[in-house]
Amino acid sequence: MFFRPKLSAHHKANSASGMHVNDECKVKFMELKAKRTYRYIVFKIDEKAQEVQIEKLGNPEETYDDFENSIPENECRYAIYDFDFTTEDNCQKSKIYFIAWSPDTSRVRSKMLYASSKDRFKREMDGIQVELQATDPSEMSLDIIKERALSKLFSFSRMETVGKAQLSVIEAWKEEKMTKVTSKTQKKLHEISGWENKKTRKIESQIASLQRKMDSEKMEETEKLRSKKAAVHAKAQEKKAKVQTRRAQEILHAEEEAVRLQATGQIPNKSSCSCF
Numbered sequence: 001m002f003f004r005p006k007l008s009a010h011h012k013a014n015s016a017s018g019m020h021v022n023d024e025c026k027v028k029f030m031e032l033k034a035k036r037t038y039r040y041i042v043f044k045i046d047e048k049a050q051e052v053q054i055e056k057l058g059n060p061e062e063t064y065d066d067f068e069n070s071i072p073e074n075e076c077r078y079a080i081y082d083f084d085f086t087t088e089d090n091c092q093k094s095k096i097y098f099i100a101w102s103p104d105t106s107r108v109r110s111k112m113l114y115a116s117s118k119d120r121f122k123r124e125m126d127g128i129q130v131e132l133q134a135t136d137p138s139e140m141s142l143d144i145i146k147e148r149a150l151s152k153l154f155s156f157s158r159m160e161t162v163g164k165a166q167l168s169v170i171e172a173w174k175e176e177k178m179t180k181v182t183s184k185t186q187k188k189l190h191e192i193s194g195w196e197n198k199k200t201r202k203i204e205s206q207i208a209s210l211q212r213k214m215d216s217e218k219m220e221e222t223e224k225l226r227s228k229k230a231a232v233h234a235k236a237q238e239k240k241a242k243v244q245t246r247r248a249q250e251i252l253h254a255e256e257e258a259v260r261l262q263a264t265g266q267i268p269n270k271s272s273c274s275c276f
Contacts, residue, residue: 019120039066074106132148
């Protein structure tokens with residue numbers, strides 16, 4: 001019988017609705033929103049801690065260039081940016097942007113993690129006015145930010161004159177568009193994962209083949225050494241046999257010489273004794 005490990009409520013929430021958002025993220029966002037304490041906030045997902053955390057806080061005097069430089073080129077991030085601008089009527093306005101940065105060069109797992117946690121993060125950051133999804137720096141340039149801010153104002157002014165039926169059609173079109181984009185994105189991510197798995201399997205096969213070749217070469221070298229060892233042993237045995245034969249001959253000679261000396265009554269000459 002197999003037992004499935006019991007998951008904690010926190011873990012279930014993460015898997016179902018995205019990563020937990022650290023409380024400090026909400027506190028700093030409220031300070032940016034209410035007190036304008038910061039120009040921007042950069043967030044990252046800590047995979048070990050299983051939560052969204054603050055990576056950097058931008059001071060009010062920092063520029064958009066400073067903000068762009070704080071975003072890593074090849075890693076996903078969330079960001080909040082407080083954008084000040086002037087309307088055509090010369091009115092000072094500001095918009096709070098949520099930017100989801102997901103570069104093409106980032107890891108597939110990271111992209112999926114940030115995508116699945118985005119909605120939960122946005123719900124926690126109550127007060128976001130404009131959302132921007134970017135996979136390339138050009139998609140979050142200052143010109144794009146300005147354009148979106150002005151178009152948002154135009155949308156709000158037009159909304160009062162647009163009928164409910166038109167709004168319904170627009171919302172349906174928007175929903176369909178977003179569904180298609182999401183589906184296309186998921187398909188692309190699936191293709192990339194398949195490509196990665198295929199390449200990985202090929203490389204692993206090459207590694208295994210190389211390992212087998214190395215093992216074969218090691219076995220061949222081992223056999224050579226074993227043969228050499230056997231040859232050394234045989235040579236040693238041969239030398240030992242010769243020594244034993246010589247010993248037997250010397251003993252036999254000594255016994256014969258002793259008999260002769262006894263018969264003749266002679267005393268043995270020490271110098272005549274051989275030693276091998």
